[in-house]
Amino acid sequence: MRFLIVRTDVRAAADTDIAAAWAGGGRLRDETARPESRRQVVHAEDRDAALLLARALASVGAVRAGRQRVKVLPLDEPQPAWPTWPDDRGG
Template sequence: MRFLIVRTDIRAVVDTDITAAWAGGHRLRDETTRPEPRRQVVHAEDRDAALHLARAIATVGAVRSGKQRVKVLPLDDPGHRRARPGPPDT
């Protein structure tokens, strides 16, 4: 399985946004509707390589200081769905 390693900026929020999200029961950050700005994108062919690259990218000063984050995302084939585990055999 292939993986995508992404380094993004962390979007700053103010206390009023946190309070509104808490009161309204919605998410403060929703990556599907408003993704964080990307700084770097790298592909890896397997999980071990992806984690190795993510650890290397995490040594960047902005990541270490909390201004950016590193995400490792699995990329599945569009036609491939993961099988759900069924009931145990009796």
């Protein structure tokens, strides 16, 4: 399965926005409606490589200071652990 590793800026949230999201039961940040701006994008072919790259990107000073974040996103559907067989084996 392929992965996308993204380093993004963290949007600042005002106290009033936090209180409104908390009181209304909504989300403070909705990535589908308003995604954070991207700083760096890297592709990986498997999960181990993706986590290794994410760990490397997390060592950047802005990530460690909390101004940016690293996200690991799957791009493909996961492969089944066992092949699926047609149910015509007579059992």
